[in-house]
Amino acid sequence: MSDSLTARTVMITGHGEDEIEAYLAQPDGDRPRGGVVVIHHMPGYDRATKEITRRFAELGYDAICPNLYWREAPGAAPDDAAAAARANGGVPDERLVGDVGGAAAYLRTLPTSNGKVGVIGYCSGGRQSVLAACHLDLDAAVDCYGAFVTGTPPEGSPMRSNLVDQLPSLRAPLLGLFGVEDSYPSPEQVAELAEILTANGKEFEFHSYEDAGHGFFASDRPSYRVAAANAGWEEIAAFYAAKLGS
């Protein structure tokens, strides 16, 4: 398999038929393959998230990251866009689902698509990955330390609720990757999520890493933990190979 790839900016149709920006990375060649929607974290549609998107192309998938802040700040620097989106109250759950749905639909229209699409998100995107998989036809979902899938959001948060009432609708196998030292989600909240998924007969696989807290995949931040991140990437690669392969 070649590791050559191409990455570029495209426009896709998101929630409410809005045209939004997205970053698309594709392996070279016409071999049929699955797709991955990468949900960026709250700091935005940034360089680190685009590196992750390219890594999925290197792993053999058509990968796309929608710019969730395009409406608030088209063309702005990622950090300015994130600040503007936060000042406006953040991304509503309904809009997130629409944008991820649009990104998944875009991937399925590509001539290389095998019809299967997974989703992955980090931090706030981890919760949004689970949210998307509760409402969209996806083939696999990965939650990297998303807070408030279970647990109670703080008072005054624009996020009105956790996802507990939506989990019975989860439509895709879920891989969860967590840090034992994380408080949001805490090991207790991860255990609660596992209990709920088990009770509802959902397919899931969780891994919690020692010496890792929130944000252990973020290689440009002090929270980076190389052992946990490397192990987590191995799990992601194996999970998507099983769920998104031809």
Place this chain on the structure above:
Amino acid sequence: MCTYTTERAAIDGSAKGPNGSWFHVTDATVYFDHPVHAMAGHTLNIDLTDPSRGPSARVAVELTAASARDLVAAIQAALAAVPAELTR
């Protein structure tokens, strides 16, 4: 964690922003969350902005919790040290 919670204040003043230009600022947002640049897991972040000029009209700072408290104390001390009629 992403704290999501954001405090807002209407402000009136100026800030020196992108390209070294001064601009009038009308809004402040304050939140404790992951920084973009500071070497800390979480920081107290302040954005001073003029939304009418677009997302890039922004001066941002990311401060450790301890230094943010020191800044608050310094601001209050500075305001308290001058005659009250100047700060009404």
